[in-house]
Amino acid sequence: MLKWTDRFDGPIIGRGRTLVKEGAVVGLHRSPPGWQAMVVGTELYSVTVQIERGQAAGTGCTCPYAAHGENCKHMAAVFFILEGRFPDIIKDDDAALTARLDELSPDEVEDALQFAIECGSTRCIAILLNRRSAADQPKFSPDEFTLDDIPEDALPGTRADVQGDNDPMKLLFPEDYAV
Numbered sequence: 001m002l003k004w005t006d007r008f009d010g011p012i013i014g015r016g017r018t019l020v021k022e023g024a025v026v027g028l029h030r031s032p033p034g035w036q037a038m039v040v041g042t043e044l045y046s047v048t049v050q051i052e053r054g055q056a057a058g059t060g061c062t063c064p065y066a067a068h069g070e071n072c073k074h075m076a077a078v079f080f081i082l083e084g085r086f087p088d089i090i091k092d093d094d095a096a097l098t099a100r101l102d103e104l105s106p107d108e109v110e111d112a113l114q115f116a117i118e119c120g121s122t123r124c125i126a127i128l129l130n131r132r133s134a135a136d137q138p139k140f141s142p143d144e145f146t147l148d149d150i151p152e153d154a155l156p157g158t159r160a161d162v163q164g165d166n167d168p169m170k171l172l173f174p175e176d177y178a179v
């Protein structure tokens with residue numbers, strides 16, 4: 001059994017559980033030496049956790065609460081899923097995610113899309129692209145979407161106007177930039 005709850009305050013654990021039930025954790029994937037996921041909260045957050053010998057080791061989240069060095073509900077949500085306590089929710093729940101994203105304004109959808117691209121969360125990118133496209137446009141399938149399918153107009157900047165280490169194309173396609 002994965003041991004992690006003793007590092008979290010009780011109320012935080014409860015809120016993490018709620019996030020899982022709401023389908024707020026998307027794109028959970030192995031990112032050595034740990035795991036990475038996006039969690040849809042007040043904003044979209046990127047969460048990383050590491051597990052060593054069945055214990056929670058390193059944790060990170062981009063939310064303001066975690067910025068103060070605390071273990072947050074977004075991390076708790078990811079641990080719940082890794083622990084496998086909600087096997088029926090481990091599969092990505094597009095209906096729950098779509099419902100949450102429907103509450104975002106068009107500007108927030110753009111921000112979320114850039115963030116999803118930075119995180120490389122293909123499922124989230126596909127759903128956000130569908131969310132911002134006109135009703136009569138063809139939809140992307142979250143299951144089959146790859147980073148190569150990202151349309152040019154969705155990428156943050158172009159090769160010409162964003163250079164150096166901040167060039168998002170460099171982050172997305174590092175092999176094109178390998179010397």
Ligand SMILES: [Zn+2]
Pocket residue numbers: 045061062063064065066072073074075
């Ligand atoms: Zn957090």
